[in-house]
Amino acid sequence: MRTLTPFLSVPLLAAVTVSLAACAESGQPARFDDIGDxxxxxxxxxxxxxxxxxxxxxxxxxxxxVGPxxxxxxxxxxxAGLLRNTPDNxxxxxxxxxxxxxxxxxxxxGLSESQAKNVTAYLYTLE
Known part of the structure; x- marks a missing residue:
């Protein structure tokens, strides 16, 4: 089994770290911020x-x-076991x-649309 040389592994590690950081800092708000409060x-x-x-x-x-x-x-x-977990659903x-x-x-x-969006926003914070 071959291992990466230290000179190759450092640039590779740096590239992966930069790629992951770019994903995390895309400038997009968290999923729940777009939905409600x-x-x-x-x-x-x-x-x-x-x-x-x-x-x-x-x-x-x-x-x-009673519920999950x-x-x-x-x-x-x-x-509910059958709907894809999307904000609209x-x-x-x-x-x-x-x-x-x-x-x-x-x-x-008896939730209004706005109330349901706010509850959805909270539920999406539960990661």
């Missing part, structure tokens, strides 16, 4: 009692065991979960 979303989550059914990091008393834990929502692939799910999956346990919380 995460702090307002957190307040809505608390006010609507979402924690009575879900475990939700960062929300006091959110230790419910919402940790890592920012990295999950699916919502999350908003649709939050606004009318029975339309998406009839008969599921998630109640209609």
């Amino acid at each position: 995460a702090s307002v979303g957190a307040a809505l989550i608390e006010a609507n009692g979402c924690g009575s059914c879900h475990i939700i990091p960062g929300i006091d008393g959110a230790e419910g065991l 834990p919402l940790n890592h929502m920012g990295h999950r692939i699916f919502i 999350m908003v649709a799910w939050l606004r009318d979960p029975q339309e998406v999956v009839p008969g599921n346990a998630m109640p209609d919380m």
Whole structure:
């Protein structure tokens, strides 16, 4: 097995580091900043009692065991086991979960479009 010489590995390491830094500093805001106000979303989550059914990091008393834990929502692939995890799908799910999956346990919380976007923004901070 061959190893890289020290002279080759240093430039290679530098190139990889610069490439990764460019990805992280693309000038694009975080995914949730484009959607809504995460702090307002957190307040809505608390006010609507979402924690009575879900475990939700960062929300006091959110230790419910009825619905799934919402940790890592920012990295999950699916919502409700079948929708791709996109901002539009999350908003649709939050606004009318029975339309998406009839008969599921998630109640209609009566969220407006703006409120659902703010809740979505908060959920996307959960990485």
